[in-house]
Amino acid sequence: MIARLRSYSPQIALVVGAALVSWACAGSSEGEAETTTLSSIIESESTAAPDAAPDTAPVAPPTAASTSMAPETTGVPATDAPEAPTTRASTTEAPVTTAAPVAPLEIDETSFVALSKMTPVRGFFVDNLLGDIDATVAIAESPVGGVYPMGSVVQLIPGEVMVKREAGFSPTTNDWEFFELDVDATGNTIRVRGGDEVINRFGLSCATCHALAAPQWDFICEQDHGCDPLPFDRETIEAIQASDPRT
Ligand code: HEC
Numbered sequence: 465m466i467a468r469l470r471s472y473s474p475q476i477a478l479v480v481g482a483a484l485v486s487w488a489c490a491g492s493s494e495g496e497a498e499t500t501t502l503s504s505i506i507e508s509e510s511t512a513a514p515d516a517a518p519d520t521a522p523v524a525p526p527t528a529a530s531t532s533m534a535p536e537t538t539g540v541p542a543t544d545a546p547e548a549p550t551t552r553a554s555t556t557e558a559p560v561t562t563a564a565p566v567a568p569l570e571i572d573e574t575s576f577v578a579l580s581k582m583t584p585v586r587g588f589f590v591d592n593l594l595g596d597i598d599a600t601v602a603i604a605e606s607p608v609g610g611v612y613p614m615g616s617v618v619q620l621i622p623g624e625v626m627v628k629r630e631a632g633f634s635p636t637t638n639d640w641e642f643f644e645l646d647v648d649a650t651g652n653t654i655r656v657r658g659g660d661e662v663i664n665r666f667g668l669s670c671a672t673c674h675a676l677a678a679p680q681w682d683f684i685c686e687q688d689h690g691c692d693p694l695p696f697d698r699e700t701i702e703a704i705q706a707s708d709p710r711t
Pocket residue numbers: 587588618619620621624625626642643644662663664665668669670671673674683684685686687691692693694698701
């Protein structure tokens with residue numbers, strides 16, 4: 465039908481088209497809106513093209529002139545003034561806020577002590593490099609698990625250590641740093657250390673195994689937290705613990 469009307473007169477087609485548009489939009493609009501839409505479309509379709517250009521041209525210059533004069537005087541200081549403090553404030557505040565809680569833990573071969581000097585918990589041993597051993601033991605002994613506090617040291621055998629680092633150290637390992645140590649009567653040598661890239665002397669990734677612990681255990685495996693078991697029985701583990709050469 466529209467096609468036929470179009471062939472008689474483009475103006476009729478326009479009117480019908482506009483009417484269809486206003487019907488389609490009529491769900492939320494009333495009679496008034498319909499009339500306005502219809503007439504404004506017809507008006508603009510028939511007269512806008514020739515009129516719009518001259519209309520816009522004379523109106524534009526005074527607007528442009530009046531707006532360009534205002535910013536010329538006030539724009540420069542107005543723009544500079546707020547920008548500078550905002551930028552300085554945000555760059556100054558960010559490091560101050562984040563630096564305080566995330567001061568990195570300094571860990572070297574003197575950080576680790578004999579298992580006999582650590583606190584035993586169900587067959588493994590804990591310590592805290594920041595002195596907050598109570599907070600570490602509280603999580604280790606919690607029947608529902610929890611997140612170990614920063615500074616926590618956990619060991620099963622003399623040569624392997626997990627240390628809870630500052631927040632953000634290694635999101636993929638819950639901020640645990642893994643260490644493999646060589647130990648003897650004189651102390652420790654660090655063979656490898658780091659996050660999920662640390663591989664033990666058997667070519668296995670510490671993180672791959674420990675990540676299998678259910679989330680509430682914070683990467684601690686024990687015997688029943690969901691990790692694959694070690695290829696040693698408890699007797700062997702206890703023998704290795706007892707053979708710690710450090711004093
Ligand atoms: C083959 C998997 C596997 C790998 C690889 C592995 N672990 Fe473990 N780890 C375990 C299991 C299972 C236990 C618990 C053993 C038990 O209590 O009988 C454990 C225990 C521990 C514990 C005592 C706390 C706990 O999770 O129960 C520490 C600390 C530890 N491992 C550190 C390391 C470090 C450091 C590395 C790498 C240098 C490493 N592990 C590599 C599976 C693994």
